[in-house]
Amino acid sequence: NKGPTIVRFEEPGLPVTLNVRVGSVLPLLWSATGRVCLGFLDGSRVLTQAKEELRAASPDRRALLDKRDPIGEIQREVRRLGMAIVKDTNLQGISAIAVPIFDFTERVRAVLTVLGPTGGFEVSADGPVAHLMREIAETISSALGHSKA
DSSP states (O other), X not given: OOSOBOOOOOOOSSOOOOOOOTTOBOOTTTSHHHHHHHHHOOSHHHXXXXXXXXXXXXXXXXXXXXXXXXXXXXXXXXXXXXSEEEESSSSTTEEEEEEEEEOTTSOEEEEEEEEEETTSSOOSTTSHHHHHHHHHHHHHHHHTTOOOO
């Protein structure tokens, strides 16, 4: 009820310093996980929370978005790509790719996210990590009854 919440965390093989754990709530605007929720979940509550985050953000943080309609721009980009990608927006030095997991009702039920040091893996929508993330998300979604149309 406070936003996107980590429910499972797999420790990486290589050391990555993060201050998150199961139960951590992630921001909608600054995290890849949150951006997937913002892009695919309907409802005024999600939009209201995103607007509150934007209002509360420091000028430096707001400058990372640098758009006339930052929330709408994030939503459009996430829907267009089918994923969210962030570089140094939630945690300095950390980049992430997140993909939605859909169920049989076409609703997002979970978000799968991979993260690591910026520059430590390719963080592009057409890169190998993004490709693998899409495949995994489609497999899980299919198991939940989602049919890719």
